[in-house]
Amino acid sequence: MTDQPMYESGLIAHGIDTTRPSVARVYDYALGGKDNYESDRELYRQIMKIAPETPVWARANRLWLKQVITWLAAEAGVRRFIDAGSGLPTVENTHQIAQKVSTDASVMYIDNDPSVVAHGRALLLDNDRTQFTAADLTKPDEVLADPAVAGMLADGQPVALVMALMLHHIADYDETLEIAGRYVDALPPGSYLAITHACNPGDGGPVDVLVTELLEKVKGAFPTLAFRSVEQISSLFHGLEVLEPGVVRLADWHVPGGRVEVDPQVGIRDAIYGGVAHKA
Template sequence: MTTNPAGRDVSAVIDVTKPSVARVYDLALGGKDNYESDRVVYRQIMEILPEVPEWAKENRRWLQRAVGWMAREQRIDQYLDLGAGLPTAQNTHQIAQSENPAARVVYVDNDPSVIAHGRALLMDNERTDFAAADFTRPAEVLADPAVKETLDFSRPVGLIQALVLHHISDLDEVVAYQAEYLDRLPSGSCVAISHACNPRDGSEAATLAATFEEKFQPHFPSLRFRTPAEIATLFGDLELVDPGLVRLFDWHGPGIEVDDTPADHYRDAASRFLVCGVARKP
């Protein structure tokens, strides 16, 4: 049984018969906050993509590099993490506050599992808050008391969107949501995005991505893999910093040597499964 800080059974307010994206991802990271419905889907995923645990961890390592770069090189000391997921090792606030103890972070998610565990994690951190909100409603997110009281939008903000935007099916809708967020960001802000990719070029990677998307459509109907060109539109008019839109393990920040060799156990097709980038608002 999973409980929140008050001892309340979280499963009493969560439909444990339906898999949760956040819990399945947490399972890939070795987490314990999952149910049999999540484990069934995870086992099916592993049959198609046994590299899932490694790229889930690599996404966290990319997040660590990206937030660390924003904190050190761009001097950004406040972050808005949309679709944050279940807390795990090296969360955004831990990364940012290891560089600058005064850094402020607001997490946003509307998954009941995330809300319960996210708030528990942040109980003793006065510079970090949680907004139980739907990130596809930018006006509501930006008006949420947790966001308004914690972040100062007259100064640069780091906007984090790690593996969340591919859970909105309509590209035009995503671009519209993004435009609202990007418009609110002041000069000097940065946007960090990681996203599931289907190059749609007839390659093995394209076939693998299409198989994955089709297989899990019944469980996650809004899941959409996108081409690199489509993903690039999610940064709006902002210019991507070096090395641009690349595979997760190829992003090390401007001026830092890139190791473009994935782990030995990656299939080449699987190495192209996720891409990422960071852009800066002039």
């Protein structure tokens, strides 16, 4: 791929540093996207030397997102979605998935990566039920005070909050727990929380060895990245009813009431775990 700068009024969008890798752009490249730069591709190549499963993880996370949003819209009857830490638009985004099920579904994207902001604003041009807010998700009080976010939560209708591959970019566990709890507290009764998160089981097994080496390689670019135990990830759903099959690796996840057949060799080094919970 060649550099494909993101433009705003004829210039590279304000705030985008093309010399430093971006989480959103590396993920975009893993999914086969074009909104990335050589700094992102170089880091991706380094990651692939350690974890050649990386594009599989990225695709599994997108499949999980599609399954979750479809189930929430079709089976749980949710019509309002907040995609927090949404990343760069790619094939089958949250609003496309939800609105395919129900045309009246409303979606709020939140991110503060300059690359994502440049694209997020474009979402407003052709979809009047999709909004984008440029905000720092580690500051929940500021995010929840945003008029667009507050408006979505105001009338007490259930909301699905999606935090896919977002919370593991907060280094401190206690801070992460506090931030997740603040958002959950703001959700109306009947809402849902969906999370995917990088995991280190800490058992000396293949995943432990893999992510320990991977974390060492990427810490210069992503110094706040934190792989957490299954117990720590599960605790982010504190006070909520975690739906079946619980907090599990993405290779083992399925929608409530569904089933998945998994070859025991597939995803043996899967370091991404996910879960969905309901707020009574």
